[in-house]
Amino acid sequence: MPHILALDQGTTSCRAIVFNHAGEIQAVAQQEFEQHFPKPGWVEHDAHEIWSTQIGVATEVVARASLRPSDIVAIGITNQRETTVLWDRETGHPIHHAIVWQDRRTAPLCDQLQAAGNADLIQERTGLLLDAYFSATKIAWLLDNVPGARAKAEAGKLAFGTIDTWLVWNLTGGAQHITDITNASRTMLLNIHTGEWDEELLKLFNIPRSLLPEVRSSSEIYGETTGGLLNARGIPIAGIAGDQQAALFGQLCLEPGQTKTTYGTGCFMLKSTGTKPLISKNRLLSTIACRRNNQTTYALEGSVFIGGAVVQWLRDGLEIIRKSSEVSQLAASVPDNGGVFLVPAFAGLGAPHWDPAARGLMIGLTRGTTKAHIARAAVESIAFQVADLLSAMQADSENDLTEMRVDGGASKDDLLMQFQADLLGVPLVRPKEIETTALGAAYLAGLAVGFWQGTDELVHLQQIDRRYEPKMPRSKVDALRGEWQRAVERCKLWEGGSR
Numbered sequence: 001m002p003h004i005l006a007l008d009q010g011t012t013s014c015r016a017i018v019f020n021h022a023g024e025i026q027a028v029a030q031q032e033f034e035q036h037f038p039k040p041g042w043v044e045h046d047a048h049e050i051w052s053t054q055i056g057v058a059t060e061v062v063a064r065a066s067l068r069p070s071d072i073v074a075i076g077i078t079n080q081r082e083t084t085v086l087w088d089r090e091t092g093h094p095i096h097h098a099i100v101w102q103d104r105r106t107a108p109l110c111d112q113l114q115a116a117g118n119a120d121l122i123q124e125r126t127g128l129l130l131d132a133y134f135s136a137t138k139i140a141w142l143l144d145n146v147p148g149a150r151a152k153a154e155a156g157k158l159a160f161g162t163i164d165t166w167l168v169w170n171l172t173g174g175a176q177h178i179t180d181i182t183n184a185s186r187t188m189l190l191n192i193h194t195g196e197w198d199e200e201l202l203k204l205f206n207i208p209r210s211l212l213p214e215v216r217s218s219s220e221i222y223g224e225t226t227g228g229l230l231n232a233r234g235i236p237i238a239g240i241a242g243d244q245q246a247a248l249f250g251q252l253c254l255e256p257g258q259t260k261t262t263y264g265t266g267c268f269m270l271k272s273t274g275t276k277p278l279i280s281k282n283r284l285l286s287t288i289a290c291r292r293n294n295q296t297t298y299a300l301e302g303s304v305f306i307g308g309a310v311v312q313w314l315r316d317g318l319e320i321i322r323k324s325s326e327v328s329q330l331a332a333s334v335p336d337n338g339g340v341f342l343v344p345a346f347a348g349l350g351a352p353h354w355d356p357a358a359r360g361l362m363i364g365l366t367r368g369t370t371k372a373h374i375a376r377a378a379v380e381s382i383a384f385q386v387a388d389l390l391s392a393m394q395a396d397s398e399n400d401l402t403e404m405r406v407d408g409g410a411s412k413d414d415l416l417m418q419f420q421a422d423l424l425g426v427p428l429v430r431p432k433e434i435e436t437t438a439l440g441a442a443y444l445a446g447l448a449v450g451f452w453q454g455t456d457e458l459v460h461l462q463q464i465d466r467r468y469e470p471k472m473p474r475s476k477v478d479a480l481r482g483e484w485q486r487a488v489e490r491c492k493l494w495e496g497g498s499r
């Protein structure tokens with residue numbers, strides 16, 4: 001029976017999911033891999049480990065679904081974005097650990113570029129805000145700090161890739177050095193208007209062009225497996241998108257205005273803006289949503305760095321719950337937050353604040369505060385941050401949102417979803433299948449090989465699990481959001497004694 005295999009390479013784990021023709025999950029395999037924190041604020045991954053873990057889960061999932069490799073008609077790839085790998089073209093060995101999107105080591109370089117007045121040019125060309133989050137300064141750091149790297153790069157001996165590129169290189173035995181345009185749009189080197197690498201930016205970041213992969217669309221046959229996966233040759237790799245763009249496609253947010261939020265480790269809101277990029281005036285990102293059938297579409301994006309991760313902190317840091325899912329019951333055991341607000345700025349604040357020096361804060365504590373109030377405040381903090389993203393988005397574009405589509409692990413939490421609908425003032429719609437990221441990659445691959453004929457067919461596959469209608473009076477919402485804002489202001493510019 002023909003199926004699609006989606007490889008979902010996330011920040012903390014590799015997943016492989018097999019989908020059938022109805023877009024239903026047939027099997028899932030998942031494996032975490034090691035996070036390296038060599039210094040405060042630094043986050044690295046071993047690219048070899050990512051590859052072997054990804055192969056491991058792919059093999060496992062095909063066996064679990066009781067399929068043969070020949071049943072896989074195409075592979076779709078979706079991945080953590082921005083994370084940067086440099087490797088030797090001849091040996092295929094990475095020259096250093098991958099520098100992860102969360103890594104802040106290049107913040108000083110960003111400050112220098114900012115002080116030199118480059119931020120506007122960068123935003124205009126790439127749609128991005130000058131920040132260590134993106135790949136460009138990470139590549140520059142590797143070239144300047146790994147002995148011999150720059151000379152090798154200048155001699156054309158090194159290759160750069162985000163994780164999609166690294167996986168395709170390995171799946172095709174080094175035959176293909178390519179990236180899809182959604183991943184390319186997160187490097188800070190792509191001109192999102194032309195869809196090409198930008199010579200001026202390459203010069204600014206001092207990055208040789210020979211390092212860069214070829215930019216391709218999000219849905220086409222890029223190459224075929226050469227035996228490293230499932231011991232099978234000839235399986236087409238036919239869809240690629242960065243994980244947030246894949247989720248947008250998986251939710252079929254294809255029309256301008258359609259918006260989704262994914263609640264995973266972080267929270268990412270993307271609004272489809274159609275065939276023209278909209279450069280934000282409210283500190284959001286403009287990014288490429290997809291390129292298919294010779295058409296590029298764009299999205300406005302707001303990124304929150306700590307979303308569901310705040311629940312992991314309750315579990316692993318405070319140890320007030322044993323499993324993430326227990327947070328729902330504990331938070332629901334009190335009628336409200338009892339005046340407690342938690343701002344989880346553990347890694348600074350992302351959109352719309354972009355304050356790397358902000359740090360986490362809990363405020364409003366009294367003698368009556370219990371762990372249930374803290375759990376409630378933690379869950380609510382996810383929704384407050386997402387509400388701030390929507391406010392920025394509505395200031396940037398038409399206020400045309402009729403519903404918010406939601407997905408990701410934390411979207412299972414009913415208390416969170418209801419509170420979110422209340423804060424946003426629009427209904428939330430959760431699909432039956434919340435593995436939307438992998439589904440989007442599967443759709444892109446399936447469309448490229450004719451497994452599905454077009455997006456009209458996909459619309460009929462979509463099933464809604466639940467809809468959350470806003471219920472809270474606006475006056476109460478406004479009061480709560482006002483208090484949240486006061487808490488956010490207090491946590492800013494903390495690190496380094498700036499305040």
Ligand SMILES: Nc1ncnc2c1ncn2[C@@H]1O[C@H](COP(=O)(O)OP(=O)(O)O)[C@@H](O)[C@H]1O
Nearest residue numbers: 010264265308309311312324325408409410413
């Ligand atoms: N009931 C819940 N309420 C809130 N957050 C939850 C709940 N269950 C899981 N989470 C959070 O959801 C996240 C997992 O979602 P997932 O989509 O798998 O994330 P990722 O793809 O980023 O690894 C974790 O951070 C976890 O703490």
Ligand SMILES: O=P(O)(O)OC[C@H](O)CO
Nearest residue numbers: 010011080081243264265
């Ligand atoms: O791996 P995730 O789900 O945390 O997503 C990471 C994002 O792509 C970072 O931009």
